[in-house]
Amino acid sequence: MRVKSLIKNANPVPHTAPETLSARAADELSSLVGSGHVTSPAPARRAPRRGFLVAAVACGAAAAVAGVTFFGLQGDPAGAGGDRAGARSGSAGPAEGTGGGLTADEPYFAGTAALEKAADVIVRTRLGAGQQGSGDDAGTTVATAKVLATAKGRTPGDAIQVSYTTPGSGPETAGLTAGKEYVLLLDKGDGGRYVLVNTTQGWYEVEDGTAVAAQGNRVALSPRVREALRLAPWNR
Numbered sequence: 378m379r380v381k382s383l384i385k386n387a388n389p390v391p392h393t394a395p396e397t398l399s400a401r402a403a404d405e406l407s408s409l410v411g412s413g414h415v416t417s418p419a420p421a422r423r424a425p426r427r428g429f430l431v432a433a434v435a436c437g438a439a440a441a442v443a444g445v446t447f448f449g450l451q452g453d454p455a456g457a458g459g460d461r462a463g464a465r466s467g468s469a470g471p472a473e474g475t476g477g478g479l480t481a482d483e484p485y486f487a488g489t490a491a492l493e494k495a496a497d498v499i500v501r502t503r504l505g506a507g508q509q510g511s512g513d514d515a516g517t518t519v520a521t522a523k524v525l526a527t528a529k530g531r532t533p534g535d536a537i538q539v540s541y542t543t544p545g546s547g548p549e550t551a552g553l554t555a556g557k558e559y560v561l562l563l564d565k566g567d568g569g570r571y572v573l574v575n576t577t578q579g580w581y582e583v584e585d586g587t588a589v590a591a592q593g594n595r596v597a598l599s600p601r602v603r604e605a606l607r608l609a610p611w612n613r
Contacts, residue, residue, distance in 0.1 A: 483549065483575055489599050495574045496562035498530035500537070501583065501606040506555045509543055516546040519570065520555065528605035539563065540570045551576045552591065558583040560598065560606060583608070 486492035493499060500522075507520030522539045524532050539561065542550040551573055553559065560581040563571035573579025578596060581588035587609045588598055603610065 485575065486578055486596060489596055492562065492574070492578055492596050493529065493599060493602060495564075496529060496579075497565045498532060498537075498563045498571060499528040499560070499602055499606075500524050500530075500532060500563070501526040501528075501558070501560050501608070502537075502539075503558050504539070504553055504555055507543075507553075516543055517541070518543045520553075522559075522561065525558070526606045528602040533569070537563075538568075538570045540566060540572050542576060549576045551580055553580060560588045560602075560608070585609075 484495065486495060502522035502524055505521040505523065507518035509515075510517045510519065517540055519538055519540045521536050524535050524537060541553060544550045544552055560583060561571075562574045562579045564574055566572040577591055578594045581590055581594075581598065583589070586607075588603065588606070590596070598606075598608070600610075
């Protein structure tokens with residue numbers, strides 16, 4: 378409303394034409410026709426330039442505010458047509474602390490300490506036959522694993538239920554085979570089941586008493602964990 382008032386009251390082209398003669402013209406005319414016929418000059422009126430400048434500045438400020446508001450809404454995912462939740466749901470690449478699954482954004486651990494810290498339980502097991510789920514659990518296998526030794530955490534007994542992505546069902550699956558012996562690094566999941574901390578780094582196959590890492594995993598288990606699980610030093 379203030380800007381509107383300034384625009385309406387501003388006069389960018391004021392009437393500045395003098396209605397009387399200048400002093401010099403009055404003197405010359407007086408010498409010709411006599412002083413009685415000449416009106417004395419009035420001081421020239423200053424054009425109200427301040428009002429014009431204030432109005433121009435106000436118009437520019439209003440246009441700048443409108444432009445910032447428009448482009449701000451265009452770039453805000455919560456603005457018109459935006460979805461703030463959708464902006465957060467995109468994959469951001471490997472990062473510690475995120476959940477694993479069929480996508481490429483599951484956690485990847487660069488060192489032994491970080492990998493072992495991420496697991497709630499680290500156990501040496503013998504994997505039993507698995508059963509593939511259906512419905513919401515399609516693509517997931519649940520198998521009973523017999524616990525042979527424990528290096529971290531506690532298990533509810535000498536056998537646990539391990540849930541993992543069925544091998545061959547997606548781009549990132551653990552190559553687990555029933556009847557083989559594995560070191561498993563697990564998180565506690567729903568329903569008393571355990572899940573791998575990572576489909577690549579969450580398991581090591583035990584061969585000749587040594588924990589052999591899966592392809593793509595260059596992180597070795599710590600001496601403390603190997604000793605607790607009665608494993609020989611890593612030979613890769």
